[in-house]
Amino acid sequence: MGIWEQAASLQETNVVILLTPVVIPISQDPTDISDPFEPFGRALAKRHRRIRHVPYTLRNGITLTHQEFIKRGHVIILCFAVSPDRPLRIDFADITFAVSDDKPCIIVICKDTIDTQNPESFPTIVQAAGYSPPALEAAAALIFGENLHPQAGSNFQQPRLWPVEQWNEARDLSRVLDLWTECVSIPFALHQQTLASLLRRPGYAKHYVVRDSSRGDILGFCATYLSYADREGERLIASVAFLFVQSANRQQGIGLSLHSHALRELKKTRGVVRLQLGSTFPRILYGPPLDIPLNDAWFRRRGWQLQGRIVHDLILTFAEWRCKEDTYPPTTPSYRPCTQADMDQVLELVEGFCFEQAKMGWFGQYMSLMNGPNVKDVVLGFADNAMVATALTYTPSCGSQISSNLPWAGQIGNDVGGVTCICVRSKMQELVVGGLLNACVETLYNQGMKRMFADGIGEEVDVFLKLGFRKWGQYREVWKDT
Numbered sequence: 001m002g003i004w005e006q007a008a009s010l011q012e013t014n015v016v017i018l019l020t021p022v023v024i025p026i027s028q029d030p031t032d033i034s035d036p037f038e039p040f041g042r043a044l045a046k047r048h049r050r051i052r053h054v055p056y057t058l059r060n061g062i063t064l065t066h067q068e069f070i071k072r073g074h075v076i077i078l079c080f081a082v083s084p085d086r087p088l089r090i091d092f093a094d095i096t097f098a099v100s101d102d103k104p105c106i107i108v109i110c111k112d113t114i115d116t117q118n119p120e121s122f123p124t125i126v127q128a129a130g131y132s133p134p135a136l137e138a139a140a141a142l143i144f145g146e147n148l149h150p151q152a153g154s155n156f157q158q159p160r161l162w163p164v165e166q167w168n169e170a171r172d173l174s175r176v177l178d179l180w181t182e183c184v185s186i187p188f189a190l191h192q193q194t195l196a197s198l199l200r201r202p203g204y205a206k207h208y209v210v211r212d213s214s215r216g217d218i219l220g221f222c223a224t225y226l227s228y229a230d231r232e233g234e235r236l237i238a239s240v241a242f243l244f245v246q247s248a249n250r251q252q253g254i255g256l257s258l259h260s261h262a263l264r265e266l267k268k269t270r271g272v273v274r275l276q277l278g279s280t281f282p283r284i285l286y287g288p289p290l291d292i293p294l295n296d297a298w299f300r301r302r303g304w305q306l307q308g309r310i311v312h313d314l315i316l317t318f319a320e321w322r323c324k325e326d327t328y329p330p331t332t333p334s335y336r337p338c339t340q341a342d343m344d345q346v347l348e349l350v351e352g353f354c355f356e357q358a359k360m361g362w363f364g365q366y367m368s369l370m371n372g373p374n375v376k377d378v379v380l381g382f383a384d385n386a387m388v389a390t391a392l393t394y395t396p397s398c399g400s401q402i403s404s405n406l407p408w409a410g411q412i413g414n415d416v417g418g419v420t421c422i423c424v425r426s427k428m429q430e431l432v433v434g435g436l437l438n439a440c441v442e443t444l445y446n447q448g449m450k451r452m453f454a455d456g457i458g459e460e461v462d463v464f465l466k467l468g469f470r471k472w473g474q475y476r477e478v479w480k481d482t
Helices: 003-008 038-045 064-072 090-100 133-143 169-183 192-199 254-267 296-301 340-357 362-367 373-377 401-405 408-412 429-445 461-466
Strands: 016-021 051-056 075-081 105-111 125-129 154-157 205-211 218-228 236-245 272-277 310-317 334-337 378-383 386-394 416-424 451-457 470-476 479-481
Touching: 016 038, 016 064, 038 051, 038 133, 051 064, 064 090, 075 090, 090 105, 090 296, 105 133, 125 133, 169 192, 169 218, 169 236, 205 254, 218 254, 218 362, 236 254, 254 272, 310 461, 334 429, 340 362, 340 378, 340 386, 340 416, 362 386, 362 401, 362 416, 373 378, 373 386, 378 429, 386 401, 386 429, 401 416, 408 416, 408 451, 408 470, 416 429, 429 451, 429 461, 451 461, 461 470
Parallel strands: 016 051, 016 075, 075 105, 105 125, 236 272, 416 451
Antiparallel strands: 125 154, 205 218, 218 236, 272 479, 310 451, 310 470, 334 378, 378 386, 386 416
């Protein structure tokens, strides 16, 4: 159902919130104190009784008062009066879309000249030739579906809302792989078996598709996961791991339909404390890759904050390893593999580090090794006989959950091992990081590896680059709290 159809089929008790700018009357008469958008409110009220008209000023924008009205409404109409001295305020729209929680939102742009293109790609736009009463009457008629063909004075662009289904692996896997290959750059190419393993997480994953109704082809796909954030297992991270739409079918509402459905389902789960654009574990994409075009405005309107830090995946060729330990350290660190007897202390260190550094999902990766044969893959660092650092290593064939959650080392080559979830106690980084990584290099070298992959490296990236690592992938870290 299109949004104009939703407007036309509003329930009698539903409320439409009309947000309009405070502007100079068309008459230019200084004694005229009327609101030029009052005729718009009346035109809408002829079609639906419950209209709440709330003006806003250019100076103050969409305030907390406006946001409260938006939360109570069922359909939101945000008007702009655009002129050379009144630019289109995208930030006002961003706030409105973020607060609306995926309710139908209609942007009305009142401008003397009509644009045939929509550079901002708002989901629903009505363009009116100024804010004269006739132009606003035409816009009201258009919103309620009385004229779906653009005429002089108005231009309407509306993607439809699509039915969303849960994916079926047997039916959809090869087509999802084709869509993945179309949408990502070459370094992120995946084998079908690897993609199937990443998507097949019973109880922790739900994935959704939009299909072409006539042929059944997949037009869009969204992968979502849940993972534990702490030891107790009561706090969860919800991940929108990736959301892709066929290039030929974009700007038709497919992405919006998938996004709205996926977030609605994730928010039903008790204990979800954060939402991630990208995924923790399995880590398919840490966040939006820098080398893949992303419609920032589209995601901002859905409440995602895209100004997060840059996170790197790095790779080291052992021949280029440049570890230089301090000749006269205040204390001499030591390193060794973990044993089962160490695990309680390891988990205590990791839990404290994750709490201090907001490392979501790391604790679960260590916990998964408890009482298993791969506990030896944890490398420990000690100073003054106290455990001060841990790191997880893995190889493509080690058989641990870690390697199945982090696919890229194995995709690069069979001689590539990995290090992940590096935890170092506060104020000990300079003392032990180089030595800890050196111990990880030795651990993987002794298992026949020639290269080492390090994922999710943030502000400390320069330390890794000085040691011989090279950048492999770069992502934006994008979260929002629930």
